[in-house]
Amino acid sequence: xxxxxxxxxxxxxxxxxxKMSPFAGWQMPIAYGSSIEENKQTRSTASLFDVSHMxxxxxxxxxxxxxxxxxxxxxxxxxxxxxxxxSPLCLETGGTVDDVxxxxxxxxxxxxxxxxxxxxxxxxxxxxxxxxxxxxxxxxSDYYGQIAIQGPKSGEIVKDLFSDEVFSLKKMSFMEVEMxxxxxxxx
Numbered sequence: 001x002x003x004x005x006x007x008x009x010x011x012x013x014x015x016x017x018x019k020m021s022p023f024a025g026w027q028m029p030i031a032y033g034s035s036i037e038e039n040k041q042t043r044s045t046a047s048l049f050d051v052s053h054m055x056x057x058x059x060x061x062x063x064x065x066x067x068x069x070x071x072x073x074x075x076x077x078x079x080x081x082x083x084x085x086x087s088p089l090c091l092e093t094g095g096t097v098d099d100v101x102x103x104x105x106x107x108x109x110x111x112x113x114x115x116x117x118x119x120x121x122x123x124x125x126x127x128x129x130x131x132x133x134x135x136x137x138x139x140x141s142d143y144y145g146q147i148a149i150q151g152p153k154s155g156e157i158v159k160d161l162f163s164d165e166v167f168s169l170k171k172m173s174f175m176e177v178e179m180x181x182x183x184x185x186x187x
Contacts, residue, residue, distance in 0.1 A: 007052045008145040024116035026053040046151030055119030056144045057126060060109040061135035068102065068110060071129050079104045084172045084187060089114075089122060098122050103174055103185065108135075111185070113146075162186065 004027040007013070013020065018029035029050060031038060041047055059068060068076040074087035081104050089097040098118040103111040114122045123139045130137050149157060158166060166175060166186055174187035 005053075007050055009050055009052070013050065024053055026116065028053060042151045044152070046149055046154040046157055049148040049150065050146070051148050052145040053116040054146050055114040055116060055122065055139070055141040057112040057114060057119075057123055058110070058138045058140050059112060059126070059130070059135055060106075060138075061133075062108060063133040064108045064110055064135040067130050067133035067135050070133070071126065072100070072102070076102060076104075076110075081106055082173060082175065084174055086172070089125070097125050103187070105176070111140075158186075 004022050005025055006027050007029075010027065013029040016032060019031040020027050021030045022028070023030075038047060065076060071089060072087040073090055074085055076085060076087070079085040079102065084101050084103045086099065086101050089100050091097060098115055098121070100122070101113045103113070105111055112122075112126075119139065119141055123137070126137050162177065166177065169175065169186070172187075174185055176183060176185050178184065179186075
């Protein structure tokens with residue numbers, strides 16, 4: 001049996017008495033106490049969620065845009081740098097491989113956020129589909145952690161931590177910043 005992968009903040013979660021449970025090959029914090037109270041907290045103010053189990057795949061190079069337009073159902077051409085687009089990744093027969101958020105970091109550089117349970121499947125499918133395109137497809141999931149902040153007061157919390165520029169981000173927009181001495185993408 002394979003051992004479960006640990007999030008970058010695994011020890012922190014344990015130090016805060018998180019209830020841990022397996023999910024998609026990861027040891028995940030699922031609660032810090034009463035799930036009902038956590039739900040109320042999130043709905044009334046805000047909560048942080050460690051979603052570092054999600055996968056990240058970088059597609060870059062001269063044909064990155066052409067390849068993504070080939071592989072995804074949405075027209076990625078309309079996604080400007082600094083914006084994101086949600087799209088299904090489809091089989092050539094019409095079925096769905098996964099639903100993905102594509103972040104356009106530069107004209108020829110995209111970061112795809114894929115579901116945790118589909119990282120290997122998505123990566124393998126993209127590599128096979130991309131063989132005829134002049135682009136690089138890299139699974140960079142081991143280099144990223146993700147924290148989600150959700151709830152009606154999440155904007156106020158983000159504003160306290162970052163510049164007004166970050167606070168004013170529109171839906172499906174992002175920016176890259178330095179956070180705690182590391183590169184971060186805020187969406």
